[in-house]
Amino acid sequence: MSKATINDVAERAGVSIKTVSRVINNEPSVRPATRTKVMEAVTALNYQPSLAARNLAGTRSYTIAFIYDNPNAYYVIDMQNGILEACKARGYELLIHPSNSATDAIHTELETLVNQSKVAGLVLTPPFSESPEVLETLRKLKVNYVRIVSSSAAQDDEENCILVEDGTAAHAITKHLLQLGHRRIGFISGGEEHVSTHERLQGYRDALAGFGIEYDPALVASGEYSFESGVNGAKQLLALEPRPTAIFASNDEMAAGALFAARLMGISIPEQLSIAGFEDSPFSRQTWPKLTTAHQPNLEIARRAAMHLLARSRGDKEPGKPDSNRFTPELVTRESSAQAPA
Numbered sequence: 001m002s003k004a005t006i007n008d009v010a011e012r013a014g015v016s017i018k019t020v021s022r023v024i025n026n027e028p029s030v031r032p033a034t035r036t037k038v039m040e041a042v043t044a045l046n047y048q049p050s051l052a053a054r055n056l057a058g059t060r061s062y063t064i065a066f067i068y069d070n071p072n073a074y075y076v077i078d079m080q081n082g083i084l085e086a087c088k089a090r091g092y093e094l095l096i097h098p099s100n101s102a103t104d105a106i107h108t109e110l111e112t113l114v115n116q117s118k119v120a121g122l123v124l125t126p127p128f129s130e131s132p133e134v135l136e137t138l139r140k141l142k143v144n145y146v147r148i149v150s151s152s153a154a155q156d157d158e159e160n161c162i163l164v165e166d167g168t169a170a171h172a173i174t175k176h177l178l179q180l181g182h183r184r185i186g187f188i189s190g191g192e193e194h195v196s197t198h199e200r201l202q203g204y205r206d207a208l209a210g211f212g213i214e215y216d217p218a219l220v221a222s223g224e225y226s227f228e229s230g231v232n233g234a235k236q237l238l239a240l241e242p243r244p245t246a247i248f249a250s251n252d253e254m255a256a257g258a259l260f261a262a263r264l265m266g267i268s269i270p271e272q273l274s275i276a277g278f279e280d281s282p283f284s285r286q287t288w289p290k291l292t293t294a295h296q297p298n299l300e301i302a303r304r305a306a307m308h309l310l311a312r313s314r315g316d317k318e319p320g321k322p323d324s325n326r327f328t329p330e331l332v333t334r335e336s337s338a339q340a341p342a
Contacts, residue, residue, distance in 0.1 A: 004045035004046060004047040005047075006020050006021065006047070008045055008047070009038065009041045009042055009045055009047050012041040012044065012045060013037045013038045013040070013041040014037070015034060015037070015038060019034060019038065020038055020041075020042075023035050023038040023039065023042075024038075024042070024091065062091065062092050062093060062120065063092060063093045063094070063095050063117060063118070063119050063120060064083070064087065064092055064093075064094060064095070064119055064120050064121050064122065064123065064306065064309060064310070064313075065094075065095040065096075065097050065113060065117065065119045065121075065122045065123070066079060066080060066083050066094060066095070066096050066097065066122070066123045066125075067097050067099060067110075067113075067122055067123070067124055067125070067128050068097075068098055068099070068125045068128070069098065069099055069100060069101040069127060069128065070125060070126070070225075071224070071225060071226055072225060072251065072253060072281070074281040074282055074283065075125075075279070075281065075298060078298035078299045078302060079123075079125060079148075079298060079301075079302040080094070080096060080302075081299055081302070082298065082299040082300065082301065082302025082303035082304075082305075082306065083123055083302045083303065083305065083306040085299075085303050085306075086302075086303045086306035086307045086310065087306060087310075090307075090310050092120070092310060095113075095117055095119060097113060099128075101127045101128055101131065101134075101193075106133075106134065107133065107134070107137045110134065110137050110138065110141070111137065111141060114138075114141050114143050115141075119143065120144065120309075120310070120313040121143060121144030121145055121146070121309045121310075121312065121313045122138065122143065122144070122145045122146075122309075123145070123146055123148070123302070123305050123306055123309055124145055124146070124147045124148065125148045126148070126149065126150075126194050126195065126196060127191075127193050127194060129147035129148055129149045129153070129161075130147075130149055130150075130153045130193075130194070130195050135147075135157070144309060144312050144313045145160060145309070146160055146161070146162060146305045146306075146308050146309040146312070147160055147161045147162070148161075148162045148164070148301060148302070148305050149161050149162070149163065149164070149195065150163070150164055150165075150166045150167075150194075150195040150196045150199045151163045151164065151165050151166070151167070151199070151326070152167070152195060152198075152199055153195040160312075161325065162301055162304055162305045162308065162325050162326075162327070163325060163326045163327065164196070164296065164301065164327050164328075164329070165326065165327065165328040165329070166195075166196045166199035166200050166203065166329070167199040167200065167202050167203040167206070168203065168328050169200075169203065169278065169294040169296070169328060169329035169330070169331070170199065170200040170201070170202070170203025170204050170207075170248075170250075170278070170294070171203035171204070171206050171207045172203075172207075172294065172330075172331045173203075173204075173248055173276050173278065173292070173293075173294055173331060174203065174204045174207035174208065174248055175207045175210070175211075176276070176292070176331055176333065176337065177246045177248065177274060177276060177337060178207060178208070178211045178213075180246075180274065180337060180338065180339050180340055181339055181340035182244075182245045182246040182274060182340040183211075183213060183245075183340070184219070184242065184243075184244045184245055184246075185204075185208070185219065185244055185245070185246045185247070185248060186219045186220075186221065186233075186234075186237035186238075186240075186244035186246070186247040186248070187201065187204050187219060187220045187221070187247070187248050187249075187250075188220075188221045188222075188223045188229070188230060188233035188234065188237070188247065188248070188249040188250060188254050188255075188258060189201055189220060189221070189222055189223055189250050190223055190224065190225040190250040190251060190254075191223075191224045191225055192222070194225070196250075197250060200250050200278065201220070201250075204248060218240065219237065219240070219244060221233035221234075221236045221237055223249070223250065223254050225250065225251050225253065225254065226253060226254065226257070227253050227254065227256060227257040227260075228257060229254055229257065230249050230253060230254030230255060230256060230257020230258045230260075230261070231257040231258070231260055231261045232257075232261075233249070233254065233257075233258065234247060234249075234257065234258035234259075234261035234262060235261050235265075238261070238262065238265060238267065238273075244273070245272075245273060245274065245340045245341060246273065246274040246275070246276070246337070246340070247273065247274070247275050247276070248275075248276045248277075248278075249275070249276070249277050249278070250278055251277060251278050251279050251281070252277035252278065252279050252280065252281045252283035252284040252291055252293055253277075253281070253283050254277065255275050255276060255277030255278075255283070255284070255287075255291050255293070255336075256277070256283045256284075256286075256287050256291070258275050259275050259287055259291070259336065262275070269289060269336055270289065270335065270336055270337055270338035271338070271341065272341055274292070274336060274337040274338055274340070275291065275292070275336045275337070276291065276292040276293060276336065276337055277291045277292070277293040277294075278293055278294050278296070278329070279293065279294065279295075279296045279298070279329070280293045280294065280295035280296060280329070280332055284332075284334070287336070289334065289335030289336045290334040290335050290336065291334055291336045292331075292332065292333050292334045292335075292336050292337040293332050293334070294329035294330060294331055294332065295329055295330050295331075295332050296327070296329040297327060297329075300327075301327055304324065304325060308325060
């Protein structure tokens, strides 16, 4: 049995080939009854439109690209799945493009990607989404993009952004530890190149100030959003005298590293030390005890970013509330945090 063609669909539905193309491409100018008739024919014939043919048929592209440079595999997978969900709903394909944000050739790489792949737009995550140089390159190429960024990084480009309120969530986590009686709270920060690092540190500092506690730089250890930096940061903090009774790490992977380091030092969690992370990744649920954290809905953030990008590239109006592009991670309390030891 030969594969069904667009001609077969048009003949079965009793419409023109152009009308079938408009329905498949989700163009809004088709009457509902006609759309239903065409889609019934598509289903009956098991017609599979060729993405390459769609991209070549006109100026519109049916591919979007996801650009990332992030060591956190769980974050990347959630981003891919969320974007892919939106693409499938609108009949688009996803091009996944890992890259090195530190290379001097990134601008040439982006230009080649946009020109050769003929993408409808790009979803950018940190640090690309926070780089003025990358954004300037994309503006010169006149390609649509949507940035996933911490709220303070939006500046005058908020219409192209999906915003994450990192500072508000970090404040809530620190306040939770303070309400448990902890007054000496260590903080393990992420990479300096990420705006989220600075927002989470500021949320930590603001919460301390709200309880009348002076900020102590000695209680802050630098990290890189990795398990190893969590181990090293915790060892640095737990060598202090007196040592902290709680540690807030800027993501769950570092928090898991901190928990591992504490165990190596014979420190019981949470009886002698409370630990909290950020993002609510699988790391937070795979440790023992499970980690207190802030739930960051990365799957929905990614899906929303892709829907926003597709709407902009198609010139559609987006449904939703005015703040539907703004997310605040919510506190999740688990067994790794408890009352401060006497």
